[in-house]
Amino acid sequence: MAAPSDQNNPDGAPDPPPGNGAPGEGHPGYTGPPREDEVSLLDILLVLARHKTLIVRTVLVFTLLGVTYALLAPEEYTSSATVVREVQEGGSGGLPGGISGGALSGLGINLGGGASGLTPSAYPDVLQSRAVRLAVVRDTFRFPGAERPMTYVDYVNRPAGPLSTVLEYTLFLPWTLKGWVGQAISGSPAPAGTTETGDPVIPSGEEDEALKAISGRISSSVDQETGLMTISVTAGGPQLTASLAESFLDHFATRVREIRTEKVRERLEFVEGRFEEAEQELETAEEQLAQFLERNQNPTTATLQFRRDRLQRQVSFKEQLYSELQSQLTQTRLDLQRRQPVVTVVEEPVPPMNRSAPQRTFVVLLMSIVGGIFGVVSAFMRTYFKSARDTTSEKEKLEEIQSALTPPRWIRRKVVPAQIPEE
Template structure:
């Protein structure tokens, strides 16, 4: 019988498995192979579809709450000049005084910074899945349930192992770097670090730099994800509030340092003015009669020099007093630097997972897996039908034993 002729049915009415005759294999042969191996195709494809459908139905819903904030550039309050004239002898640039160097473009990084996340982690929220109101740190570190343990050590086993290794490395770094008293913000505890890692995956920020508010003063969209819509909105509001506090802390810290510097320079200028006035008073007291008589021009020149020094010190002292008043007013003002344009609200629909997409992908993947299984079985059947193919299969089976694998490794290492 020619190889290209269709196979005859066996005695029980079933066809022999289709072999692949190399270049003569056609799409029709593939269709015939799928029909004859329909049992294998249905088992493999159905198993993949069942796994994908089970995951789509069992995966917890995730809700994403969004809000829009305006990143405002800070301006000088009314009645306070933005700059002062240059003052000889004053080692500051009045035009840059009070500026923090914190541009609105830095707000997304501040939102996801460790300080802001740690402040949110210490906040108290209501968690519907446990029915308790507690801090985010305690919620993340509570003992997992039986179902969560089963998922962690079956489906999520690779990720569980990676998280465990990462935790070991963090603990080792913390022990090596621990020296003396440290701030809890700089060295969070192990429980707080877990909460920080969890929050890092739940929050994101994107900027919109186009339109009338484009450039430095633009819109920023804050997104937070949680298993409950109300919790997602609460997390969003907490992030915005702590971001606002963090920005104000940075600005206040800069202004306080500048205020301290101006006070020190004002005290120095006051002492210099007092010494200049004392020198002028002593000079006039000693040489009053001579200067009044119009004699000794050298003494008149010296008197004028001392008077110029007193006037300069008075001007310097007065300018520093103005600068001190300006800095105090800047410190006392309560101008918001972040304005919420769109408040966070509980989302009506979950954002993830996309169950329909998962099922469709599992159907496509199942079909591909079933077709691959049929193809490999046909390849094996074709190899079994040939003498050379049977020898190659026997060699493959014999080389895949544990003893042969160990022997191959030893030969590669140069050991017999």
């Protein structure tokens, strides 16, 4: 009598897999029992279906927060300006009006050449420098909602409103305490120093707060290929934004001009002082020679002739020095004039028509997506902790974590009031 396997499979092939289609034990395709940590798509969908209420509520809460922020956030506008650094020619540079440098070479005047070391890549640093920002915050602007024009320093340090005060001592209390601690450690701010003309050179405490506030309002970018620099200013009103951009642009151009002409101005002051001294010395030598010739119209003695020759040599030397300094003075003034226009405004700042922030639709969509992600993560975490309580090893781990996070008994006695016994 043949074996049952031989009757069912006359060719001697192994038994077919079980009814579920998976290879049974002893078959070539058998990989062992299914793993418990494997998660199928149906398991994921089942978790989402069981916690759909939690996910929907989380999305609604985050969406509500996004709508609240989008409606309460102050509107901001951005105004931009574009500038470019003028290309300075080399040794073949000329003057306005078509006068070339070679035409003045015969007079001992050399226009010089070579570009300044201040490249366009350094312009953003100059724009964000303390000198430029300090000059801007000292300018006067008309702020939205303000009764009168005021400086940016006065606007930043104005008394806070009721809502700002409430937020400062509630939601922003940690940052308020941090500021108080910082002031207590550093002490009172240093008083503003003054120059000989009375202009402050060291920012005061109020000006320092304005400098920090204005730093987040200005940004810039430089195109390395074209050298174009874009200056962007963000503020709370279209006209205020354009006014701030114009102020930054003016003080930036002034600062760049000062940096480029600083050495030339120093050389000009030195040459002017030396030229005035040489002019006085020449006048003195000429007067001495004239007085000598008036007293001795026909010198016959050797002593008088030697004295006359010495006076004439002094006059000749003073004339040569005077002529050389005059040439250097003219050359320095031409060099200063040539370095003056270094920044050209390609696009003037204008009041923007549309706001740049807040982007209400984007904020609401972003908060909805974040709420959905947070809800899904919460659903899986709840499912994990629920299943972990059913496992002995995982339950022991949870109890250990709970005991480690539970405060000591003496703290609980202070926090939880004692129960009053019933009469």
